[in-house]
Amino acid sequence: MSALNEFKKGLWAESPVFVLLLGMCPTMATSTTVMNGLGMGIAATFVLLGSNLFVSLLRKVIPDKIRIPCFIVVIATFVTIVDLMMSAYLPDLHKVLGVFVPLIVVNCIILARAEAFAYKNNVLNSVMDGLGMGIGFTLALIILATIREPIATGRILNAPDFGFGGLALFPAKFAAGLISQPVGGFMTLGFVLAAINGLANRKKMRQDAACGCPAPKEV
Protein backbone atom coordinates (compact mmCIF):
# COMPACT_ATOMS: atom_id res chain seq x y z
CA MET A 1 0.00 0.00 0.00
CA SER A 2 2.75 2.42 0.91
CA ALA A 3 4.43 1.84 -2.45
CA LEU A 4 1.28 3.06 -4.17
CA ASN A 5 1.27 6.14 -1.97
CA GLU A 6 4.89 6.84 -2.89
CA PHE A 7 3.81 6.74 -6.51
CA LYS A 8 0.73 8.92 -6.06
CA LYS A 9 2.34 11.70 -4.04
CA GLY A 10 4.55 12.83 -6.93
CA LEU A 11 1.65 13.24 -9.30
CA TRP A 12 -0.04 16.12 -7.54
CA ALA A 13 0.32 16.45 -3.75
CA GLU A 14 4.12 16.76 -4.03
CA SER A 15 4.31 17.67 -7.71
CA PRO A 16 7.97 18.52 -8.35
CA VAL A 17 7.11 21.61 -10.40
CA PHE A 18 3.92 22.97 -8.85
CA VAL A 19 4.61 22.17 -5.19
CA LEU A 20 8.34 21.58 -4.69
CA LEU A 21 9.19 24.20 -7.37
CA LEU A 22 12.18 22.15 -8.50
CA GLY A 23 13.55 21.90 -12.02
CA MET A 24 12.49 25.37 -13.11
CA CYS A 25 15.15 25.66 -15.82
CA PRO A 26 14.07 22.67 -17.94
CA THR A 27 10.45 23.52 -17.18
CA MET A 28 10.73 26.98 -18.70
CA ALA A 29 12.73 25.78 -21.67
CA THR A 30 10.79 22.70 -22.68
CA SER A 31 7.16 23.47 -21.87
CA THR A 32 6.94 25.52 -25.08
CA THR A 33 5.04 22.84 -26.99
CA VAL A 34 3.12 19.81 -25.75
CA MET A 35 5.38 17.48 -27.73
CA ASN A 36 8.55 19.00 -26.26
CA GLY A 37 7.11 18.82 -22.76
CA LEU A 38 6.14 15.19 -23.26
CA GLY A 39 9.58 14.31 -24.67
CA MET A 40 11.42 16.03 -21.83
CA GLY A 41 9.05 14.48 -19.30
CA ILE A 42 9.59 10.97 -20.61
CA ALA A 43 13.36 11.45 -20.76
CA ALA A 44 13.45 12.76 -17.19
CA THR A 45 11.13 9.97 -15.99
CA PHE A 46 13.42 7.33 -17.50
CA VAL A 47 16.44 8.90 -15.81
CA LEU A 48 14.60 9.24 -12.49
CA LEU A 49 13.49 5.63 -12.64
CA GLY A 50 16.97 4.37 -13.47
CA SER A 51 18.80 6.54 -10.94
CA ASN A 52 16.34 5.81 -8.12
CA LEU A 53 16.52 2.09 -8.87
CA PHE A 54 20.32 1.92 -8.87
CA VAL A 55 20.86 4.34 -5.99
CA SER A 56 18.43 2.31 -3.90
CA LEU A 57 20.03 -1.00 -4.94
CA LEU A 58 23.48 0.30 -4.10
CA ARG A 59 22.51 2.23 -0.96
CA LYS A 60 24.27 -0.29 1.30
CA VAL A 61 27.39 -0.32 -0.90
CA ILE A 62 27.78 3.42 -1.40
CA PRO A 63 29.53 4.99 1.61
CA ASP A 64 27.98 8.16 2.97
CA LYS A 65 31.02 10.31 2.25
CA ILE A 66 31.18 9.67 -1.47
CA ARG A 67 27.45 9.34 -2.13
CA ILE A 68 27.12 12.50 -4.24
CA PRO A 69 29.79 11.51 -6.82
CA CYS A 70 28.26 8.04 -6.98
CA PHE A 71 24.78 9.49 -7.58
CA ILE A 72 26.11 11.77 -10.29
CA VAL A 73 27.85 8.90 -12.10
CA VAL A 74 24.64 6.85 -12.02
CA ILE A 75 22.51 9.80 -13.17
CA ALA A 76 24.98 10.84 -15.88
CA THR A 77 25.03 7.30 -17.27
CA PHE A 78 21.27 7.25 -17.70
CA VAL A 79 21.22 10.75 -19.14
CA THR A 80 23.82 9.83 -21.75
CA ILE A 81 21.84 6.72 -22.66
CA VAL A 82 18.69 8.84 -23.12
CA ASP A 83 20.66 11.40 -25.14
CA LEU A 84 22.05 8.78 -27.53
CA MET A 85 18.74 6.94 -27.90
CA MET A 86 16.84 10.13 -28.56
CA SER A 87 19.29 11.39 -31.14
CA ALA A 88 19.09 8.02 -32.90
CA TYR A 89 15.34 7.49 -32.87
CA LEU A 90 13.71 10.91 -32.34
CA PRO A 91 16.13 13.33 -34.06
CA ASP A 92 13.68 16.24 -34.44
CA LEU A 93 12.78 16.18 -30.77
CA HIS A 94 16.45 15.84 -29.89
CA LYS A 95 17.22 18.93 -31.98
CA VAL A 96 14.56 21.00 -30.22
CA LEU A 97 15.39 19.85 -26.69
CA GLY A 98 19.07 20.27 -27.60
CA VAL A 99 21.26 21.08 -24.65
CA PHE A 100 18.45 20.38 -22.18
CA VAL A 101 18.82 16.63 -22.62
CA PRO A 102 22.43 16.48 -21.34
CA LEU A 103 21.41 19.04 -18.72
CA ILE A 104 19.04 16.50 -17.13
CA VAL A 105 22.22 15.52 -15.24
CA VAL A 106 21.91 18.68 -13.18
CA ASN A 107 18.11 18.66 -13.01
CA CYS A 108 17.63 19.14 -9.29
CA ILE A 109 14.56 16.89 -9.19
CA ILE A 110 16.69 13.85 -9.98
CA LEU A 111 19.50 14.48 -7.51
CA ALA A 112 16.93 15.52 -4.91
CA ARG A 113 15.03 12.24 -5.24
CA ALA A 114 18.26 10.21 -5.12
CA GLU A 115 19.51 12.02 -2.03
CA ALA A 116 16.23 12.52 -0.17
CA PHE A 117 14.43 9.33 -1.06
CA ALA A 118 16.19 6.52 -2.91
CA TYR A 119 19.28 6.50 -0.65
CA LYS A 120 17.05 5.89 2.39
CA ASN A 121 14.30 3.62 1.04
CA ASN A 122 13.91 0.16 -0.39
CA VAL A 123 13.93 -0.61 -4.09
CA LEU A 124 10.18 -0.90 -4.62
CA ASN A 125 9.37 2.38 -2.90
CA SER A 126 12.22 4.16 -4.70
CA VAL A 127 11.09 2.95 -8.11
CA MET A 128 7.53 4.03 -7.32
CA ASP A 129 8.78 7.41 -6.10
CA GLY A 130 10.84 7.90 -9.25
CA LEU A 131 7.97 6.92 -11.49
CA GLY A 132 5.52 9.16 -9.64
CA MET A 133 7.84 12.16 -9.59
CA GLY A 134 8.69 11.65 -13.27
CA ILE A 135 5.06 11.44 -14.31
CA GLY A 136 4.26 14.42 -12.07
CA PHE A 137 7.00 16.39 -13.83
CA THR A 138 5.66 15.30 -17.23
CA LEU A 139 2.12 16.24 -16.22
CA ALA A 140 3.24 19.69 -15.06
CA LEU A 141 5.14 20.26 -18.33
CA ILE A 142 2.10 19.21 -20.36
CA ILE A 143 -0.22 21.49 -18.38
CA LEU A 144 2.09 24.47 -18.91
CA ALA A 145 2.66 23.57 -22.57
CA THR A 146 -1.05 23.23 -23.26
CA ILE A 147 -1.39 26.86 -22.22
CA ARG A 148 1.80 28.16 -23.80
CA GLU A 149 1.81 26.41 -27.17
CA PRO A 150 -1.47 27.83 -28.54
CA ILE A 151 -0.77 31.34 -27.26
CA ALA A 152 2.75 31.36 -28.70
CA THR A 153 2.09 29.71 -32.06
CA GLY A 154 -1.66 29.54 -32.66
CA ARG A 155 -1.44 25.76 -32.99
CA ILE A 156 -1.42 22.83 -30.63
CA LEU A 157 0.16 19.36 -30.68
CA ASN A 158 2.77 20.23 -33.30
CA ALA A 159 4.91 17.08 -33.58
CA PRO A 160 7.46 17.15 -36.44
CA ASP A 161 8.83 13.72 -35.45
CA PHE A 162 5.54 12.14 -36.34
CA GLY A 163 4.92 14.31 -39.40
CA PHE A 164 2.02 16.09 -37.70
CA GLY A 165 1.83 19.87 -38.01
CA GLY A 166 -0.63 20.36 -35.17
CA LEU A 167 -4.16 21.68 -35.02
CA ALA A 168 -4.53 25.33 -36.00
CA LEU A 169 -6.56 27.20 -33.40
CA PHE A 170 -6.15 30.71 -34.77
CA PRO A 171 -3.97 32.43 -37.40
CA ALA A 172 -0.28 32.61 -36.49
CA LYS A 173 -0.20 36.39 -36.94
CA PHE A 174 -2.18 36.81 -33.71
CA ALA A 175 0.25 34.60 -31.78
CA ALA A 176 2.27 36.09 -28.90
CA GLY A 177 5.82 34.77 -29.34
CA LEU A 178 6.77 36.16 -25.93
CA ILE A 179 4.95 33.28 -24.23
CA SER A 180 7.38 30.76 -25.70
CA GLN A 181 10.28 32.68 -24.12
CA PRO A 182 11.26 31.96 -20.48
CA VAL A 183 9.50 35.19 -19.43
CA GLY A 184 6.24 33.82 -20.76
CA GLY A 185 6.97 30.52 -19.04
CA PHE A 186 7.26 32.20 -15.65
CA MET A 187 4.10 34.21 -16.32
CA THR A 188 2.19 31.04 -17.19
CA LEU A 189 3.60 29.24 -14.15
CA GLY A 190 2.53 32.17 -11.95
CA PHE A 191 -1.05 32.02 -13.17
CA VAL A 192 -1.20 28.24 -12.86
CA LEU A 193 0.21 28.33 -9.30
CA ALA A 194 -2.27 31.07 -8.37
CA ALA A 195 -5.12 28.98 -9.76
CA ILE A 196 -3.98 25.86 -7.91
CA ASN A 197 -3.58 27.71 -4.61
CA GLY A 198 -6.86 29.55 -5.09
CA LEU A 199 -8.75 26.31 -5.67
CA ALA A 200 -7.06 24.67 -2.68
CA ASN A 201 -7.96 27.64 -0.46
CA ARG A 202 -11.58 27.61 -1.55
CA LYS A 203 -11.84 23.91 -0.90
CA LYS A 204 -10.41 24.42 2.57
CA MET A 205 -12.76 27.29 3.33
CA ARG A 206 -15.75 25.22 2.26
CA GLN A 207 -14.61 22.36 4.46
CA ASP A 208 -14.17 24.73 7.39
CA ALA A 209 -17.61 26.21 6.82
CA ALA A 210 -19.17 22.76 6.58
CA CYS A 211 -17.80 21.65 9.94
CA GLY A 212 -18.95 24.81 11.63
CA CYS A 213 -15.46 26.05 12.44
CA PRO A 214 -14.92 29.82 12.39
CA ALA A 215 -14.23 31.05 8.86
CA PRO A 216 -10.57 31.92 8.26
CA LYS A 217 -9.75 35.61 7.98
CA GLU A 218 -9.38 37.03 4.48
CA VAL A 219 -5.77 37.35 3.45
Place this chain on the structure above:
Amino acid sequence: MRDIVRYGIILTLICAVSGASLALVYSKTSVIIEARQQQAAMKAMAIVLPKATDFVKVEDAELAGVASGQTGVLEAYLGSSAEGAAGAIVKVQSNGYGGAITMLVGMDTEGICQGVQILSQTETAGLGSKITDEAFTGQFAGMSGTLAIKKMGGQVDQVSGATISSRGAVAGVNKALDVAKALLGL
Protein backbone atom coordinates in the same frame (compact mmCIF):
# COMPACT_ATOMS: atom_id res chain seq x y z
CA MET B 1 43.92 5.66 4.57
CA ARG B 2 41.94 2.45 4.46
CA ASP B 3 38.77 4.40 3.82
CA ILE B 4 40.31 6.25 0.90
CA VAL B 5 41.24 2.98 -0.78
CA ARG B 6 37.78 1.56 -0.12
CA TYR B 7 36.06 4.67 -1.50
CA GLY B 8 38.35 4.63 -4.50
CA ILE B 9 37.55 1.01 -5.26
CA ILE B 10 33.79 1.53 -4.95
CA LEU B 11 33.81 4.62 -7.13
CA THR B 12 36.03 2.91 -9.69
CA LEU B 13 33.68 -0.06 -9.86
CA ILE B 14 30.63 2.14 -10.34
CA CYS B 15 32.40 4.13 -13.06
CA ALA B 16 33.56 0.95 -14.79
CA VAL B 17 30.03 -0.46 -14.94
CA SER B 18 28.77 2.91 -16.16
CA GLY B 19 31.46 3.13 -18.83
CA ALA B 20 30.81 -0.40 -20.07
CA SER B 21 27.07 0.15 -20.41
CA LEU B 22 27.62 3.46 -22.19
CA ALA B 23 30.04 1.83 -24.62
CA LEU B 24 27.40 -0.76 -25.43
CA VAL B 25 24.65 1.82 -26.05
CA TYR B 26 27.01 4.02 -28.05
CA SER B 27 28.10 1.20 -30.33
CA LYS B 28 24.45 0.43 -31.08
CA THR B 29 23.25 4.01 -31.63
CA SER B 30 26.24 5.70 -33.28
CA VAL B 31 25.64 3.82 -36.54
CA ILE B 32 22.05 5.04 -36.74
CA ILE B 33 22.97 8.59 -35.76
CA GLU B 34 25.70 8.82 -38.38
CA ALA B 35 23.51 7.42 -41.14
CA ARG B 36 20.76 9.85 -40.23
CA GLN B 37 23.07 12.85 -40.19
CA GLN B 38 24.45 11.92 -43.58
CA GLN B 39 20.94 11.48 -44.93
CA ALA B 40 19.88 14.88 -43.57
CA ALA B 41 22.95 16.52 -45.10
CA MET B 42 22.27 14.90 -48.48
CA LYS B 43 18.64 16.00 -48.36
CA ALA B 44 19.60 19.62 -47.66
CA MET B 45 22.14 19.54 -50.51
CA ALA B 46 19.57 18.13 -52.93
CA ILE B 47 17.23 20.99 -52.02
CA VAL B 48 19.74 23.78 -52.56
CA LEU B 49 21.12 22.33 -55.81
CA PRO B 50 18.38 20.16 -57.33
CA LYS B 51 20.21 19.70 -60.66
CA ALA B 52 23.13 17.85 -59.14
CA THR B 53 23.12 14.18 -58.26
CA ASP B 54 26.66 13.82 -57.04
CA PHE B 55 28.53 15.95 -54.52
CA VAL B 56 32.28 16.16 -53.93
CA LYS B 57 33.67 17.99 -50.93
CA VAL B 58 36.16 20.77 -51.65
CA GLU B 59 39.40 20.33 -49.69
CA ASP B 60 39.72 22.69 -46.73
CA ALA B 61 43.02 24.12 -47.98
CA GLU B 62 41.59 24.92 -51.40
CA LEU B 63 38.48 26.45 -49.85
CA ALA B 64 40.58 28.65 -47.57
CA GLY B 65 42.46 29.92 -50.63
CA VAL B 66 39.24 30.72 -52.50
CA ALA B 67 37.53 32.32 -49.53
CA SER B 68 40.52 34.71 -49.25
CA GLY B 69 40.05 36.23 -45.84
CA GLN B 70 36.24 35.92 -45.65
CA THR B 71 35.31 34.59 -42.24
CA GLY B 72 32.61 32.03 -41.59
CA VAL B 73 33.06 29.96 -44.75
CA LEU B 74 32.68 26.46 -43.35
CA GLU B 75 32.46 23.88 -46.14
CA ALA B 76 31.94 23.67 -49.88
CA TYR B 77 30.85 20.98 -52.30
CA LEU B 78 30.99 20.78 -56.07
CA GLY B 79 27.87 19.27 -57.53
CA SER B 80 27.66 17.40 -60.79
CA SER B 81 25.10 15.44 -62.75
CA ALA B 82 25.20 13.15 -65.79
CA GLU B 83 25.61 16.25 -68.00
CA GLY B 84 28.75 17.44 -66.16
CA ALA B 85 29.31 20.17 -63.59
CA ALA B 86 26.05 21.42 -62.09
CA GLY B 87 27.22 24.02 -59.61
CA ALA B 88 28.54 24.52 -56.12
CA ILE B 89 27.18 24.42 -52.60
CA VAL B 90 28.73 26.51 -49.85
CA LYS B 91 28.04 26.26 -46.15
CA VAL B 92 28.55 29.60 -44.42
CA GLN B 93 27.94 31.25 -41.11
CA SER B 94 26.82 34.85 -40.70
CA ASN B 95 25.69 36.98 -37.79
CA GLY B 96 22.02 37.48 -37.09
CA TYR B 97 20.34 39.16 -34.17
CA GLY B 98 20.72 36.39 -31.63
CA GLY B 99 23.94 34.74 -32.77
CA ALA B 100 25.34 32.84 -35.70
CA ILE B 101 23.13 31.69 -38.58
CA THR B 102 24.47 28.64 -40.42
CA MET B 103 23.18 28.05 -43.91
CA LEU B 104 23.68 26.05 -47.06
CA VAL B 105 23.55 27.94 -50.36
CA GLY B 106 23.54 26.38 -53.81
CA MET B 107 24.52 28.08 -57.06
CA ASP B 108 24.50 26.73 -60.63
CA THR B 109 27.26 27.17 -63.23
CA GLU B 110 25.64 30.40 -64.53
CA GLY B 111 26.03 32.11 -61.17
CA ILE B 112 22.33 31.90 -60.32
CA CYS B 113 21.30 30.98 -56.79
CA GLN B 114 19.43 27.67 -56.73
CA GLY B 115 18.33 27.46 -53.15
CA VAL B 116 19.00 28.34 -49.52
CA GLN B 117 18.53 26.24 -46.40
CA ILE B 118 19.06 27.57 -42.89
CA LEU B 119 20.75 24.77 -40.94
CA SER B 120 20.87 26.35 -37.51
CA GLN B 121 20.03 29.70 -35.96
CA THR B 122 19.31 31.22 -32.57
CA GLU B 123 17.10 34.13 -33.61
CA THR B 124 14.10 35.29 -31.56
CA ALA B 125 11.36 32.65 -31.67
CA GLY B 126 8.36 33.79 -33.69
CA LEU B 127 10.20 36.75 -35.22
CA GLY B 128 13.72 36.24 -36.52
CA SER B 129 13.32 32.48 -36.45
CA LYS B 130 11.01 32.89 -39.46
CA ILE B 131 14.11 33.17 -41.65
CA THR B 132 14.00 29.35 -41.69
CA ASP B 133 10.54 29.40 -43.29
CA GLU B 134 10.08 28.46 -46.91
CA ALA B 135 8.43 31.87 -47.44
CA PHE B 136 11.78 33.51 -46.79
CA THR B 137 14.34 30.98 -48.01
CA GLY B 138 12.30 30.07 -51.10
CA GLN B 139 12.68 33.49 -52.67
CA PHE B 140 16.45 33.19 -53.23
CA ALA B 141 16.17 30.61 -55.99
CA GLY B 142 16.68 32.34 -59.33
CA MET B 143 18.40 35.41 -57.91
CA SER B 144 21.93 36.45 -58.81
CA GLY B 145 24.39 39.25 -58.17
CA THR B 146 24.76 40.96 -54.80
CA LEU B 147 21.52 40.67 -52.86
CA ALA B 148 19.94 43.01 -50.32
CA ILE B 149 16.63 43.27 -48.52
CA LYS B 150 13.91 45.51 -49.96
CA LYS B 151 14.24 47.96 -47.07
CA MET B 152 17.81 48.60 -48.27
CA GLY B 153 16.69 48.89 -51.88
CA GLY B 154 17.30 45.27 -52.78
CA GLN B 155 15.15 42.43 -54.05
CA VAL B 156 14.66 40.16 -50.99
CA ASP B 157 11.47 40.46 -48.90
CA GLN B 158 12.60 40.75 -45.29
CA VAL B 159 10.79 38.98 -42.45
CA SER B 160 8.67 41.75 -40.95
CA GLY B 161 9.89 42.82 -37.53
CA ALA B 162 13.18 41.02 -38.04
CA THR B 163 15.29 43.28 -40.24
CA ILE B 164 18.56 42.36 -38.54
CA SER B 165 17.94 38.62 -38.86
CA SER B 166 16.95 39.06 -42.51
CA ARG B 167 19.98 41.20 -43.21
CA GLY B 168 22.22 38.61 -41.53
CA ALA B 169 20.77 35.83 -43.64
CA VAL B 170 21.16 37.83 -46.87
CA ALA B 171 24.76 38.69 -45.96
CA GLY B 172 25.42 34.97 -45.56
CA VAL B 173 23.88 34.20 -48.95
CA ASN B 174 26.02 36.90 -50.60
CA LYS B 175 29.16 35.53 -48.98
CA ALA B 176 28.29 32.00 -50.11
CA LEU B 177 27.55 33.15 -53.67
CA ASP B 178 30.91 34.96 -53.81
CA VAL B 179 32.76 31.85 -52.71
CA ALA B 180 30.74 29.65 -55.09
CA LYS B 181 31.60 31.96 -58.00
CA ALA B 182 35.28 31.82 -57.13
CA LEU B 183 35.11 28.03 -56.90
CA LEU B 184 33.49 27.72 -60.30
CA GLY B 185 35.78 30.32 -61.80
CA LEU B 186 32.98 32.73 -62.76
